[in-house]
Amino acid sequence: MKNWIRANKGFVMFVMLFGIFRTAVADWNPIPSASMHPNLLEGDVVFVNRLAYNVKVPLTDIVLGHTGEPQRGDIVTFSSPTDGTRLIKRVIALPGDRVEMRNERLVINGQAADYDGVVRTADHIKGVGELTALQVAEKIDGGRPHTIQILPQVQARRDMAALVVPADQYLMLGDNRDNSADSRYIGMVPRALLIGRAERVLASADIQGNWLPRTERFGMSLYPLR
Template structure:
């Protein structure tokens, strides 16, 4: 083993540096579920900027310093406060915000979100088949609009009692509101558990169908104007 290490020390050093780069600077994140439909699809691989908010000690959640502040509407990867699973959701409420949900409508700091441009679509759910989906542009408290999706036929948590987001924590929701395990179920997300800001789709393949590449999604920004 020592002889192999000595003979391949350049390769071993590369792997170590590459690992540090992925855990401290930039990363990519495969999308495994439908919780961010219609904006992120299963089979998308997104680029994640790990330096968007924090500098962390590699391989840990120890924050060495702050590099920026999460903004409402950011798509963020983070470790679930419930079980440590890596998730990707959208930042909806910031520390100190008072937020509630009434029959799907968000109300933040007393201001109701705007919903425009209803489009009908189909959502395929294993075991249930094709369900009706309603896609709308949601705009919250001056942030850029983003498309979200409702599934009227699915039993979901469509109401949330008013609460104030604690200091240093964030409320996250999936864009596919009725099919997302987010802060309604796992609670607020502490800043130390944020991994990074998802910036764009690097590559994409139809993993639920024919596995062909979806080249039209390659390089797609996650923050293009609605």
């Protein structure tokens, strides 16, 4: 083994540096579920900026310093506070925010979010089949609007009692509101568990269909100008 390492030390060094880069600087994240429909699809691979919020010791959640502050509307990868699973959701409420949900509608710090432009479509739910889906533009506290999806035929938590987000924690929701295991189920997400900010789709393939590449999604920004 030592002889192999000595003979391939250049390759070993590359692998080590590549691993450090992926765990400390930038990463890519495959999308395995429908929780961020319609903005992220199964088979998308997104670029994640690991230096957007924190500098961490590689391969750990030990924070060395802060590089930026999460904003409402950011799409973030993080480790689940319940079991450590890597998840990707949207930041909805910040530390100190008072937030509640009334029949799918968010109210943050006493201000109701704006909802506009309902589009009726369909979405295929694994193990269930094709269901009616409503897509609508959600705008929180004057920020940039983003599209969310509602599934009226699915039993889901459409109401959330008013609460105040604790210091150094964040409330995350999936854009596919009725098909997402988010802060309504796993609780608030501590800042130390944030991995990075998802920036754009690097590549995409129809993994639930014919596996053909979806070239129209290659390089697509997750924060389109409106």
